[in-house]
C-alpha cells in the first residue's frame with residue numbers, strides 16, 4: 279500500500295443568508311469540484327481532489343479526512359493541516375467551527391482525539407506510557423510572529439524573533455501551555471482567539487489577513503523502554519487568498535498582500551515539492567513554512583481547500599482551485615496521453631529509449647508490452663455536451679483508518695484505466711524472449727522516466743541559478759534576492775501581477791538597479807495590456823506566450839499548450855463568441871491572473887501510439903544518442919541553437935525554411951526569454967536550451983526544427 283504524504287480535500291460551504299441558489303456555480307461530484315465556464319455554460323471545469331465535499335457536508339465528515347493522521351502523530355511524526363481559501367469561504371468554520379458539539383471544527387476535534395488516545399494509551403500500558411500535550415498558538419501577520427497567548431498590550435510591533443537551533447527554526451519567546459484537560463484547552467483556545475481579533479484591530483489589520491497557527495506537541499514517554507517520542511500537529515487557518523487587484527492600493531495594504539502572497543506561494547511550492555516527493559522542499563523561503571519545518575520530520579500534510587459556492591466568489595474560487603491544482607503531482611502517464619497535438623512527448627521518448635535498452639525490437643513498429651499499452655486516459659474527457667477541463671489527477675494520499683464514508687459526498691469512483699480504441703493486442707510476449715516480465719519492464723521504465731524527468735528538472739538552469747546565488751548570499755541582500763527569485767517564479771508562471779509586486783518589494787534592496795526598474799515598468803505595461811485588451815492577436819508576442827512555462831519548464835511537461843484568455847472571460851463580459859458546436863477543450867488556470875488557458879483538444883486523444891511516433895524519430899540522420907537520456911548535443915544541434923540564441927535575425931534567416939518574419943519572431947522569443955530572467959545582457963545565456971524547446975515554440979514544431987537542422991553542416 280503506497281503511503282503518500284499529502285492529501286488535498288475540497289469543501290464547498292453552504293449558502294449564507296442573502297446568497298441565492300440561482301447563483302450557485304460550484305459543485306462537488308466524484309471527488310472533484312466542478313464549475314461551468316461562465317462564458318460557455320456547455321463547458322465544465324473539473325478539478326479532481328483526494329476528496330471533495332459539497333454544501334451539505336458536516337464537521338464530522340471533514341474530521342474523518344484528518345483523523346487518520348493521529349496514528350502517525352503518536353508515532354512521533356509531524357502532521358500539518360491547512361485551511362486555504364478566500365475570505366468568507368469557510369476556513370475558520372472548518373478549522374475552529376462553532377460552539378455546538380456538532381459544529382466543532384477540526385482543531386477542537388483533533389485535540390479531543392489526542393486527549394482520548396493519550397488516555398487510552400496510558401490505560402492500556404497501565405501508566406507506563408505517559409502523554410503530555412503542549413500547545414502554542416500564534417499568528418503571522420506581515421511576516422511578523424505574534425503570540426496569541428499574549429495580551430495585545432504586551433506585544434511589540436516587530437513581533438517575536440526567530441532563532442535557528444539544531445537545524446530547526448524556533449520562535450523566541452513563544453508561550454507554551456500544557457493542556458491537562460479538554461476544558462483547559464477550550465478555555466485557552468477561546469482566550470487566544472479573542473486576542474487575535476483584539477490585536478488585529480490594534481494593528482490595523484484584519485484577522486483574515488494573518489495566518490493563525492496552532493501547534494500541539496505530543497510528548498510520549500514510555501517508562502518501560504525509556505523511549506521518548508515527540509510528534510507535532512500544526513493547524514493553520516491561512517490568511518484569505520483573495521486577489522490583490524481587488525484590494526486597496528495603499529502601501530500598508532500592498533505590503534500585507536505581498537506578504538500573504540509570498541507565503542502562500544512558498545506554501546504551494548512546498549506542498550508541490552512534497553507531493554512530487556522532491557528532495558528539496560523550499561520551506562526556508564517563508565517564515566511560516568520555515569517555522570513549521572514543512573515537509574521535514576516525515577510529516578503528513580492535509581490541505582483543505584475552502585470554496586464559496588456562488589458566482590460572486592468565482593474569481594477567487596478559480597484562483598483557489600488553481601492554487602490547489604499547482605500543488606498536485608504531475609501524472610506522467612496522463613500528461614503523455616493528454617498531449618493535445620498528439621506529438622511524441624518527451625516522456626514518451628524517454629520511455630521508448632529505456633524500453634529499447636531493455637528489450638530489442640525486431641522492428642520499429644512492434645507493439646509495446648501490454649503493461650505499457652494500458653496508459654489510456656485515466657479520466658474521461660467529458661461528453662459531447664459537457665466538456666471537462668484538464669487537471670492532473672491527485673495522488674490518492676495516505677490511507678484513512680476506518681473513516682466512515684460520508685453520506686453526502688459523491689462516492690469514490692475507481693478511475694478505470696481505459697484501453698484506448700485502436701490499440702492492437704500485443705503481438706508477442708516479451709517474457710518468452712527475455713528474463714523481464716512486462717510488469718517488471720513497466721516498473722523499470724516508469725522509474726527511469728521519473729528519474730530522468732527529475733534530473734532534467736534539476737537541470738533547469740535559470741531559476742536554479744538564482745537559487746544558488748541566493749544560497750551563497752548570506753548578507754542583507756538575501757531578502758531582496760528572495761523577492762527577485764519569487765518574482766521570477768511568478769513571471770515564469772505567467773503571474774505578472776504578483777511578479778510585479780515582488781519586484782517592487784525588491785527595489786529597496788537594489789535601489790539603483792536599472793534592470794529591476796525596467797522590469798517593473800515592463801510588467802506594469804503588460805498588466806495594463808492584459809486587463810484592457812480583449813482578444814490577443816497571434817503575433818510575435820503571442821509566439822512568446824506559446825512558450826508558456828510552468829516552474830520555468832516548457833509546458834510540454836504537462837503536455838498542454840496554453841493560450842491566454844484574460845480575466846474578462848470570467849467577468850460579466852459580453853456574450854461569448856458563438857460556436858457552431860461546443861469544442862472539447864483543456865484548460866489550465868494560471869493562478870493570480872485567473873486566466874483560463876484553453877486549447878482545443880482532438881476528439882480522440884493520441885493515447886498510446888508512441889511506439890510508431892517515436893520510432894519515426896529514428897528515421898532521420900541523427901544518432902540515437904542525440905535523443906538519448908542525457909542532454910548531450912551534437913555539433914549540428916549546438917550550432918543550430920547557437921544561431922537561434924544569437925537573436926541575430928540575419929543569421930536565423932539563413933536557416934533552411936526560415937523567412938524574415940519567422941526569424942524576427944524567433945529572435946523576439948529569445949529576447950523575451952532572456953529578459954524574463956534578467957539575463958538580457960548575457961549573450962551566453964541559452965534562452966532556448968534544446969531542440970525540444972525550439973520545437974515547442976508556436977509556429978515551429980519538430981518538423982521545422984529538423985528542417986533547420988538538416989540545412990546546417992555540423993561545422994558551419
Ligand SMILES: Nc1ncnc2c1ncn2[C@@H]1O[C@H](COP(=O)(O)OP(=O)(O)OP(=O)(O)O)[C@@H](O)[C@H]1O
Nearest residue numbers: 291292363364365366367368369370371372486518
Ligand atoms: N460548512 C459551513 N456550514 C455552515 N456555515 C458555514 C460553513 N462554512 C462557513 N460557514 C459560515 O460562513 C461564514 C464565513 O465563514 P468563515 O468565517 O469560516 O470564513 P473564512 O474563510 O474563515 O473567512 P476569513 O478569511 O475572513 O476568516 C461564517 O458565517 C461561517 O459561519
